[in-house]
Amino acid sequence: MVSAVILESQLKEIKKIVKKNIDVNIDHFETNFLSRRIERRMRIMGLKSSSKYVSFLDEDPLESLELNASLSINVTEFFRNREVWDVFQQKIIPKIIKLSNNYEKIRIWSAGCATGNEPYSLAMGLSNALKTKEKQFVIIATDMNPTSIEIAKTGKYESEVLKNIPNSLMSKFLEKIDDDLYKFNDGLKKFIHFQVGDVDSFNINQVDVIVCRNLLIYYSNDAKDLLFKKFHKTLKDGGFLVLGMAERIPSLMEKFFESVELRQKIYQKVSAESIIA
Ligand SMILES: C[S@@+](CC[C@H](N)C(=O)[O-])C[C@H]1O[C@@H](n2cnc3c(N)ncnc32)[C@H](O)[C@@H]1O
DSSP, rough: SSSSSSOHHHHHHHHHHHHHOOOOTTTOOOOHHHHHHHHHHHHHHHHOHHHHHHHHHHHHHHHHHHHHHHHHOOOOOOSSHHHHHHHIIIIIIIHHHHOTTTTEEEEEESSHHHTTHHHHHHHHHHHTTTTTOOOEEEEEEEEEEHHHHHHHHHHHGGGGGTSSSSHHHHHHHEEEEEEEEEEHHHHHHHHHHEEETTTTOOOOEEEEEEEEEEGGGGGGHHHHHHHHHHHHEEEEEEEEEETTOOOOOOOOGGEEEEEEEETTTTEOOOOOHHHHO
């Protein structure tokens, strides 16, 4: 039994049906989290038994979409955990500039970017830091939730959501378009490429920084190990990885990442050669 109502065999069946119906892999989610979300969908749909839910899921492809959407917890904020952004701005950006080749753009991957607050925060910080230099950058921002990516692409946010952005950045990067509504200007938006994508299967390489915050908390341990192997491969040698405050490198992968800012969960890739040497 994986929960009071859902059997392990049913959980397997549910994963198979979602893959078949909408071609989405929900295998990486931690079992308890997945079971709680399924139970919530059962309550919403008024289904009293898990076997009824499995049949319903199989017959109605829309339910696979609903279940998948309910797995995407998209809580986010601009400059979430302020101290992380202060350290990133003051200590990490100068290191990234040093790391990068003069002729290439700095490449940043915001993995699990939700409604875009994280990549816009990154873009404001980098744009400010690089203003006097000839250096260019690009942020590739991905999330598995298509609705979140649509919101992010508009670049429009209500003033309540923008409350963490300092006035100096507000006046530089945002335009008021209605009483309570602002929009990031095109000058900033051009640095970010939004794309729907599952972090496990999205392919990108030679990245200077991966920011993957508050996504791994829902991952099973096995799926986490695989993802950190992928992050290691995706980063340039010496590239940086920024995790959420409650997240850490799995013990199996610790030798591949050195902690550079312990409290703020910022790590640097150790190259595979120096591990073998
Ligand atoms: C809690 S939000 C965090 C957003 C942002 N990184 C932050 O820290 O404010 C987690 C996001 O990760 C996304 N997510 C979860 N699993 C994912 C996966 N396998 N691939 C891509 N995105 C995923 C969810 O859709 C959600 O938008």
